[in-house]
């Protein structure tokens with residue numbers, strides 16, 4: 001409780017005490033302690049006791065049973081309280097109790113004095129206000145009296161009216177409980193934003209009589225809650241429904257204010273009526289008093305009157321006594337009557353005196369009562385006026401605030417209404433538009449429906465006609481399908497025939513593969529215009545646009561940049577497989593440097609199984625096939641791996657640590673004739689200042705082109721992997737401007753397969769040459785110098801030799817210059833023998849490599865036209881083979897003898913007889929007589945090695 005209200009209440013109590021206990025007027029300024037002390041003061045107790053139990057004081061103003069001990073008096077006081085049924089309070093409660101306890105005590109005392117019932121309302125208001133304020137009394141103090149206790153204790157009308165007055169007193173807890181939880185909940189929303197309440201709840205609140213029953217404090221809480229919420233959210237907007245609550249609350253407060261004002265007016269009029277009533281009562285009493293005075297006077301005058309009358313009577317009596325002498329009995333009777341009358345008058349007088357006294361007492365009591373009532377009235381009216389003024393002032397300010405808020409909300413409502421109206425207009429417009437749209441759509445729908453109906457009809461008719469046509473077509477299609485099936489069969493047959501023709505012709509197969517752009521080359525232009533049907537390749541000249549700049553090539557197969565290693569191998573597989581059937585197969589990769597030859601033949605560094613190149617996959621396949629046939633044929637597989645580096649053949653699988661060079665790798669036993677031959681050759685070479693390599697030019701039955709190179713038997717793929725790793729580590733590789741890991745040599749992996757039929761004893765030989773050529777390069781582009789330049793020159797020279805061989809083969813020239821390079825020598829059996837040969841042309845799609853790409857493709861085109869004759873298998877009957885070998889060796893021996901003689905004869909005459917224009921080969925490098933000599937000699941050897949197919953007579957010398 002605030003100090004102001006405490007002081008106010010204290011003053012109120014003191015004033016009230018002063019009014020009922022005038023002796024305390026000196027103690028008005030007393031403190032609480034003194035006030036409590038005065039309450040237990042004998043005099044005060046006595047007076048209170050007297051008030052409660054009249055006639056308990058003696059004439060001296062002290063208790064009749066006054067005791068010298070104050071405690072005795074207190075005991076009496078408490079006994080008196082017990083007597084009249086006041087709840088017993090301990091004295092200590094009075095001493096220790098708070099102001100509230102004192103007030104409660106006095107209130108309890110006062111309730112038993114019915115004459116002071118009007119004051120009760122004021123006290124109860126204070127008590128209620130205190131209990132509403134929530135001021136809890138200090139420990140040991142008495143709880144405030146409940147409304148019920150007060151009502152029971154004093155069932156006076158005014159009190160009840162006061163309790164039910166919504167302004168003076170708040171509804172009791174019971175009433176609040178009766179109103180229900182909803183109101184409580186709704187008005188406890190001070191901490192919660194009203195704007196967040198659902199609209200249905202607000203409407204429910206508005207519809208119910210919650211506002212009528214709610215305490216004013218709760219209503220004000222609602223207002224404050226809304227104001228706080230709007231201040232806290234810093235949002236000036238008050239929603240429509242919250243504005244409605246505000247309006248309702250303000251209306252309710254206004255209604256209560258007017259009720260309060262009415263009540264005050266009623267109170268005033270009641271007090272005025274009371275005053276008048278008391279005034280008239282006083283006047284009546286005064287009149288009564290004056291009448292009584294008169295009567296008293298009359299009564300007091302009556303004895304004198306009687307005396308005077310008696311005197312007269314006495315005189316009359318004296319005269320009459322004279323007479324009485326004559327009438328003695330009558331006189332005595334008259335005297336008796338007179339005496340009786342006097343006695344009666346005396347008694348009446350006594351009665352009147354007594355009545356008078358009684359009236360005087362009553363008047364005094366009434367006066368006292370009137371005074372007190374007047375004072376209380378004045379006090380109450382003053383209090384109520386002050387309260388009403390304060391409440392009115394507060395409420396007016398609140399009303400002003402609320403009006404201001406209301407005005408704001410009204411403005412906002414207006415704004416909202418305006419926006420709502422504009423939105424409504426917009427929506428109306430939209431509605432109209434939509435309506436129009438829907439109407440038009442409906443019309444369109446109608447049209448569509450009618451057209452759809454028409455179309456339906458049409459469809460039905462068309463269906464019918466189609467059905468007829470379909471039936472007709474079906475029969476045609478059937479005929480066509482049959483024809484198409486036949487066509488496919490014919491196509492397949494054509495393809496087969498073409499292949500067979502190719503096999504018969506022994507055409508070198510040419511597959512072309514275009515490598516993709518590498519990670520750093522994505523922005524480069526591609527020269528590849530189109531790849532169609534997997535066979536045709538169109539190349540566009542970057543400097544010439546349109547058809548003019550395009551050139552198309554056709555190969556057996558064209559693999560695009562997206563092709564995988566697996567896809568490439570699946571087309572090569574049949575070639576590889578034919579090795580185990582005794583065929584010689586040669587697969588060589590050709591292309592400019594950096595075009596992907598090594599990638600296709602070997603795979604990238606650290607390749608996975610999917611990335612394996614042809615080398616690994618081919619060997620893997622051979623193992624698989626040999627395994628699957630192991631019950632019938634016993635296969636032995638051996639691997640050789642050599643490289644031709646700077647025109648030197650080197651064994652890449654040499655076990656002594658460094659690649660071995662093989663200047664001579666003839667394997668035949670040195671027969672007498674051969675020894676002579678060799679000596680002859682040495683003599684001639686020394687004579688000509690030439691050197692040559694010892695590559696066997698005739699295909700051996702076992703197909704060994706480089707017989708001195710180490711042969712490594714392999715029995716599993718892992719053996720192959722190990723060998724290849726060793727071989728590729730030994731290979732000459734270095735970085736150029738066009739390839740960071742450029743192969744500087746031609747690598748040749750030769751797989752020798754020997755199969756023995758377990759039933760027939762037939763032995764077959766097949767070998768597979770897997771050749772990764774070094775890349776052709778333009779020396780100016782690859783920017784090489786020194787050793788690299790020398791390497792490049794060798795590479796280019798050997799490749800041009802290969803070109804010459806191919807050219808000669810394509811022209812079916814009688815002389816094929818195999819001996820111009822080691823490369824052509826090694827590949828001789830594959831290019832000129834009865835082998836199956838496959839050339840893989842690798843292309844770099846970069847437009848800057850256009851000229852290289854074109855020359856590569858032209859070369860490949862020429863290669864694809866080369867016919868080698870039908871490939872032959874070495875699968876022959878053992879006896880037949882031996883016989884054949886015998887015949888061949890006999891023929892050879894005879895031929896050798898004859899030819900050797902002739903050769904030696906002709907060599908003697910060779911030099912002076914060869915005219916310059918009769919040079920036999922197209923080797924550009926062979927421009928010296930010595931070179932010419934060498935070439936003639938080689939040609940002679942070639943003719944000789946071909947088993948006499950080319951007669952010396954046909955040679956141009």
Ligand SMILES: Nc1ncnc2c1ncn2[C@@H]1O[C@H](COP(=O)(O)OP(=O)(O)OP(=O)(O)O)[C@@H](O)[C@H]1O
Pocket residue numbers: 514515516518591592593594595596597598599600604739741742743744773774775776842
């Ligand atoms: N089909 C392909 N897919 C992905 N990368 C490839 C492909 N073909 C080639 N390459 C990459 O291109 C680069 C050059 O390839 P590679 O070394 O095989 O060329 P090359 O023709 O053997 O060159 P050189 O003649 O100089 O030895 C390598 O980095 C290789 O990994």
